[in-house]
């Protein structure tokens with residue numbers, strides 16, 4: 001006996017459209033009902049009309065990557081990771097620069113959706129907007145890379161900055177530095193707060209008192225590093241080491257340190273955070289916490305293709321840890 | 335805090351009419367539960383209130399404002415779904431606080447909100463822990479805490495407990511009740527579990543195929559269902575239905591099945607009046623399992639003058655404090671809840687009485703309640 005969708009619908013006591021939604025893994029079918037339907041599908045070896053399915057889907061072999069700005073080193077490294085995986089899977093990547101603006105992001109989403117793009121990766125920082133939550137609820141394949149959502153679980157890959165910051169601080173402490181200044185991003189920025197958390201954690205492990213005077217908040221730029229160092233130099237007891245919360249801040253701080261005639265790492269040690277191309281070309285080469293940017297791209301893309309291919313996802317939220325890269329801006333371990 | 339009003343709300347997806355003309359007035363501070371079978375439109379209704387689903391027709395008010403075109407984030411609501419996300423690398427404090435941090439709330443304000451919520455939820459000692467060091471119930475509380483710290487006007491919850499095991503669900507249900515008592519935030523809660531609905535709700539909205547069947551407080555819903563659907567959906571084990579006919583007999587009326595006949599007591603004049611127009615018509619007689627009386631163990635006046643009905647015992651299910659008997663009357667199997675002392679055995683021929691004060695009679699065609 002060949003069984004039709006109508007038969008299945010009658011057996012379960014639901015409408016045909018519900019059966020179709022259950023089979024195609026679309027929303028709006030409760031788990032119990034879905035299970036019941038899928039059980040019958042298996043039992044009667046029901047085969048939906050494959051051609052009709054493909055026609056209805058008709059997705060292009062393209063995925064979207066929405067990010068703030070591809071000209072940033074960080075984002076271009078991530079994009080490279082995404083693209084390498086996409087190519088392997090026979091897909092192209094459409095890169096959309098939103099400049100971190102919600103309005104831009106919304107119009108990209110609309111465009112990507114209406115052009116039957118197979119899925120979207122949202123890369124950046126901060127909370128996603130409501131439209132992304134809607135997409136998530138509709139089971140359209142999306143992955144969040146370093147972005148957050150409050151109300152529900154969406155497939156995400158996130159770099160744990162607190163752990164990285166704690167590793168950086170710990171390295172300075174291990175190398176014998178005790179008074180460590182943290183030149184950080186804006187005070188109300190979550191990334192900066194996470195870095196501060198990690199910094200404090202490492203101090204606590206060494207029983208070193210936290211000193212507010214050693215924390216400088218500014219922007220994520222070179223000026224902040226430069227001015228920040230001059231600022232802590234004014235303290236009655238200047239720091240022995242600088243933890244710079246990103247590479248540009250580190251570059252600025254190193255300039256200021258050299259201008260002051262101090263030696264790195266003998267007089268003052270410096271640790272950076274990020275590890276973009278910048279850090280290996282400055283002198284001395286920067287010891288830094290390498291953020292797994294490429295890996296962030298790879299993991300996000302892998303997750304997205306699992307969703308597109310309807311494979312099972314192992315971890316809905318995957319956390320990546322940073323890795324310490326020891327170069328010449330810190331003293332040898334004692 | 336705010337009232338929420340749905341005026342003729344319709345949701346259409348291409349050919350599917352998911353919600354048809356919903357009218358619901360939710361009062362400030364009220365706990366309203368949307369309940370109904372799978373696919374009846376509960377989630378769709380909730381998502382329209384949240385702004386996560388467009389409203390096809392009708393008006394939605396939060397407070398006194400029409401919010402049809404207001405973005406979700408500006409509606410001042412917080413949602414809790416079944417799949418709540420806790421970030422494994424953040425401790426409990428940050429799992430509640432990160433949204434406020436990302437929205438750049440002042441640090442001392444965040445701290446106050448998180449500590450207040452933690453206190454209300456009894457998770458203060460856990461603030462430094464990571465999610466993997468929490469039990470399922472504790473995690474659920476943290477997810478709830480994330481909604482609480484937003485101090486929204488309205489909570490919207492879509493089956494938030496359905497991922498928990500049965501025991502934990504019962505416990506969290508009680509906690510949700512307490513939580514609502516403390517916070518008094520207007521709450522709209524979706525479940526397909528009628529027991530959850532009965533225990534949590536100030537009022538319940540029963541939905542079927544996108545149509546509201548009844549809006550009432552739990553007791554009224556139980557005692558005065560509008561129709562057979564509500565009667566059968568609310569209550570466990572469900573209300574029994576027997577096909578019957580109303581017939582005139584002397585001065586009074588009787589409810590007549592193939593093998594049973596019960597007289598409607600003369601003192602039930604209101605019922606008598608309603609049923610007069612149904613004489614010689616088909617009806618459905620509804621009686622809840624606990625309103626079927628086993629004369630062997632029952633006491634009191636209920637049995638004086640009661641008509642007894644013949645039945646055969648099909649299944650005996652001891653439930654501890656009571657026994658569920660599956661009995662056949664007129665070839666239809668129904669359930670009766672009897673005293674644990676009952677010695678009924680499978681195959682026994684027994685007589686039962688109905689507590690007619692609690693009976694329901696439905697129009698066989700429209701399935702609407704007559705009494």
Ligand SMILES: Nc1ncnc2c1ncn2[C@@H]1O[C@H](COP(=O)(O)OP(=O)(O)OP(=O)(O)O)[C@@H](O)[C@H]1O
Pocket residue numbers: 017018021027028029030031033138347350351352370371372373374375376377378379526
């Ligand atoms: N995105 C959609 N497109 C088309 N139809 C949909 C969509 N979402 C839901 N539906 C349909 O709308 C109806 C109501 O769905 P809804 O999800 O509101 O049900 P529900 O009461 O929440 O059920 P459950 O208890 O299974 O969660 C169903 O028939 C469903 O198939």
Ligand SMILES: [Mg+2]
Pocket residue numbers: 030376377378
């Ligand atoms: Mg639902």
